[in-house]
Amino acid sequence: MVSDGPDTDTFTFETSGSTVEVTWSDRLQDFYEEFIYKPGLVAWDDRRTRIGAAIMSIYVLMGILGAWFYPAPESNQVERGLGPFETLSAPLGSTGSGEDVLGMVIHATPEMLIMVMSGGIFATGVAVLIGTVAGYKGGTVDRALTSFSDVAMSIPGLPLVMVLAVVFRPRDPVLIGVLLTINYWAGLGRSIRSQVLTLREESYVEASRTMGVSTSRILFKDIIPNLMPFVLVNFANAARYVVFASVGLYYLGVLPSSVDNWGLQLENAYSQEGALVGGEALYQLIAPMIAIMGIALGLILLAQGLDRVFNPRVRTRLAGESEATAGNEDRETNTEVNM
Amino acid sequence: MNNYYLKRTIRAVLTVWIVITVTFGMIRLLPGGPLEQLRGKLLRQGVSPSRVNAMIESYQNVRPNQSLPEQYYEYMTALLTGDMGQSFLQKEPVTAIIGDALPWTVFVMATSTLLIFLIAIVWGALMAYREGSTFDLASSSASILFAAMPFYVLGIVLIIVFGYQLELLPTSHRLSPDVEPGLSLLFVLDAIDHAILPIASMVLTGAGLQVLAMRGNAIQVLGSDFVRVARLRGLSDRRISVRYVARNAILPMYTGFLTLIGFNLGGSIILEQVFSYPGIGYYMFQALEARDYPLMMGIFLIITIALVLAVYIADLTYGLIDPRVKSGDSRETY
Numbered sequence: 001m002v003s004d005g006p007d008t009d010t011f012t013f014e015t016s017g018s019t020v021e022v023t024w025s026d027r028l029q030d031f032y033e034e035f036i037y038k039p040g041l042v043a044w045d046d047r048r049t050r051i052g053a054a055i056m057s058i059y060v061l062m063g064i065l066g067a068w069f070y071p072a073p074e075s076n077q078v079e080r081g082l083g084p085f086e087t088l089s090a091p092l093g094s095t096g097s098g099e100d101v102l103g104m105v106i107h108a109t110p111e112m113l114i115m116v117m118s119g120g121i122f123a124t125g126v127a128v129l130i131g132t133v134a135g136y137k138g139g140t141v142d143r144a145l146t147s148f149s150d151v152a153m154s155i156p157g158l159p160l161v162m163v164l165a166v167v168f169r170p171r172d173p174v175l176i177g178v179l180l181t182i183n184y185w186a187g188l189g190r191s192i193r194s195q196v197l198t199l200r201e202e203s204y205v206e207a208s209r210t211m212g213v214s215t216s217r218i219l220f221k222d223i224i225p226n227l228m229p230f231v232l233v234n235f236a237n238a239a240r241y242v243v244f245a246s247v248g249l250y251y252l253g254v255l256p257s258s259v260d261n262w263g264l265q266l267e268n269a270y271s272q273e274g275a276l277v278g279g280e281a282l283y284q285l286i287a288p289m290i291a292i293m294g295i296a297l298g299l300i301l302l303a304q305g306l307d308r309v310f311n312p313r314v315r316t317r318l319a320g321e322s323e324a325t326a327g328n329e330d331r332e333t334n335t336e337v338n339m
Numbered sequence: 340m341n342n343y344y345l346k347r348t349i350r351a352v353l354t355v356w357i358v359i360t361v362t363f364g365m366i367r368l369l370p371g372g373p374l375e376q377l378r379g380k381l382l383r384q385g386v387s388p389s390r391v392n393a394m395i396e397s398y399q400n401v402r403p404n405q406s407l408p409e410q411y412y413e414y415m416t417a418l419l420t421g422d423m424g425q426s427f428l429q430k431e432p433v434t435a436i437i438g439d440a441l442p443w444t445v446f447v448m449a450t451s452t453l454l455i456f457l458i459a460i461v462w463g464a465l466m467a468y469r470e471g472s473t474f475d476l477a478s479s480s481a482s483i484l485f486a487a488m489p490f491y492v493l494g495i496v497l498i499i500v501f502g503y504q505l506e507l508l509p510t511s512h513r514l515s516p517d518v519e520p521g522l523s524l525l526f527v528l529d530a531i532d533h534a535i536l537p538i539a540s541m542v543l544t545g546a547g548l549q550v551l552a553m554r555g556n557a558i559q560v561l562g563s564d565f566v567r568v569a570r571l572r573g574l575s576d577r578r579i580s581v582r583y584v585a586r587n588a589i590l591p592m593y594t595g596f597l598t599l600i601g602f603n604l605g606g607s608i609i610l611e612q613v614f615s616y617p618g619i620g621y622y623m624f625q626a627l628e629a630r631d632y633p634l635m636m637g638i639f640l641i642i643t644i645a646l647v648l649a650v651y652i653a654d655l656t657y658g659l660i661d662p663r664v665k666s667g668d669s670r671e672t673y
Contacts, residue, residue, distance in 0.1 A: 048483075147350065147353075150350065150354060151354050151357050151358070153650070154354045154355075154358065154643060154646050154647045154650065155358055155361075155643055155646075156601065156602065156604065156605035156639075156642045156643055156646050157602070157605055158605040158606060158608060158609070159605050159608060159623060159638070159639050159642055160639070162608060162623075162624075162627055163365065163627070163635065163636075163639060166627050166630070167365070243489075244489040247489065248489065248491055248609045251491065251609070252608075252609060252612055252624065253628075254627065266492070266495070270495060282499070285495065285499075289492050289495075289496075292489060292492060293487045293488055293492070294487075296486075296487040296488070296489070297483065297484070297487035300483050300486055300487055300548075301483065304483065304551070
């Protein structure tokens with residue numbers, strides 16, 4: 001992904017006396033093999049990854065096909081106050097104003113997915129950028145970037161987001177995603193920095209440095225690919241945070257109520273339909289709850305499964321046949337005995 | 340070493356200063372920001388312009404017709420003397436509202452965080468010890484399921500089940516109306532009674548991921564050389580588990596513990612709204628709704644300072660607890 005920038009030239013290096021040419025497509029292939037295919041295999045081997053991926057594809061399908069084909073919720077589209085499983089026109093029942101509950105769940109999905117993507121990309125992107133540059137460059141650059149992250153980290157996320165949401169009233173899901181993770185990257189940036197601190201002492205990084213390879217190329221070619229599994233894990237975690245925070249803010253009414261969201265549905269069922277007292281409108285509360293917990297579960301399972309790629313005790317299985325895993329070698333030694 | 344403490348202290352103070360400046364900027368400089376809005380609102384209510392300035396001044400410690408540096412200076416000096424302005428919603432000084440509400444929020448959040456970590460350490464260690472067993476599998480699955488639930492969703496469920504269906508526990512407020520705050524048994528029991536559901540919703544949803552983290556740490560420690568060497572040396576199991584395994588597995592969680600209290604204070608806005616529990620989060624939300632900027636910024640600052648302090652204490656004490664952590668900067672830079 002990132003490692004193959006605009007540099008289409010070839011470069012050479014010495015391997016036991018002979019000169020080997022590595023072309024751009026070879027490197028693309030290598031990158032795919034070492035950083036996507038092999039970790040992917042390890043991750044896929046884990047049941048959690050598979051279940052998580054299955055759950056997430058349900059949401060993606062629901063967000064794309066469901067929202068396309070299933071009628072959007074409107075007032076009085078079906079009979080008011082239908083219970084669940086009564087008619088096929090509203091399988092999960094309807095609200096007091098005659099809106100189809102299932103339609104509400106489905107039509108909130110696309111925006112949630114966009115929010116989750118934009119929030120995840122923003123948080124991990126900024127974290128990788130700041131973390132790698134700070135960790136690799138060291139010195140004044142490091143001090144400046146670390147202090148910047150420290151300040152960002154010290155501002156409590158949710159209150160800050162709420163203040164900003166009240167002032168700016170954002171409606172665009174991409175913007176909301178970014179706003180929610182406005183300082184989420186900071187903690188992640190710090191942990192990426194500490195990983196880079198060990199990575200930059202690796203022999204192959206040192207070799208690139210001695211050869212006079214530019215800093216940006218070392219970062220993109222040698223350092224960032226090794227961080228990919230960690231970044232993916234944290235992407236999933238950031239995405240889960242976006243789900244929880246956005247639903248919470250919609251529930252409280254801090255974000256504008258013109259957008260479909262499970263949080264609004266919760267709020268509506270809870271405070272207006274009287275789901276809390278009689279228990280009659282409980283089904284209206286349960287549908288969005290399942291939607292929220294489902295997507296969160298999918299993201300946690302993915303993160304946990306991907307985390308296994310990180311887990312040295314599992315990675316040693318591949319270490320024998322792949323030198324790319326050497327990036328983590330020092331953490332892998334002496335652990336296989338315990339397998 | 341001392342140099343490190345000094346640097347770290349300066350950084351903490353600097354951070355607080357930056358955050359105060361940012362809040363000042365948000366109030367003063369944002370286009371259509373709070374002061375403009377407040378002025379518009381007051382003018383629409385038919386308040387005379389000169390009176391509007393006087394009101395803004397008392398609310399926010401900002402004199403609208405002064406220059407920006409002067410306003411900034413006044414804002415800072417007022418804050419340093421503990422004056423956070425006047426809430427327009429409650430007609431009370433912001434500091435008084437915070438002073439009344441903060442202990443309750445801290446009580447709920449500190450108890451929750453402490454419980455989360457106790458559960459995580461004990462349960463996670465047990466799971467690691469029996470890695471691969473049915474107990475481990477069941478606990479891991481349960482941890483993941485609980486972590487998939489946002490605390491406010493569990494809060495709503497708890498309110499419905501224990502509050503309305505079973506009528507066992509109060510669903511809102513921090514005390515029953517007839518109980519007076521004081522050092523009586525009745526007061527303590529009533530306060531705990533009202534805090535059980537909020538604490539439960541935080542603990543049950545927050546413990547899952549921490550349990551898994553502790554399990555991971557403990558597994559890693561169990562597999563390391565020094566534990567094997569300790570076994571070979573014939574040390575007792577007790578000594579190994581307490582001195583070697585527990586200590587090394589808990590250490591990475593220590594900083595997390597202090598920072599989590601700070602983060603949870605931020606989460607109190609949603610939690611206290613769900614439970615109508617008048618802590619600082621509850622008032623912060625009220626302030627947000629009413630655009631009561633002095634109260635909003637005051638609480639925002641208090642939560643920030645709590646977080647800065649928590650991280651500061653964590654950083655300072657971590658080195659004392661774990662001597663391997665070298666403080667100071669001796670690295671070579673490129």
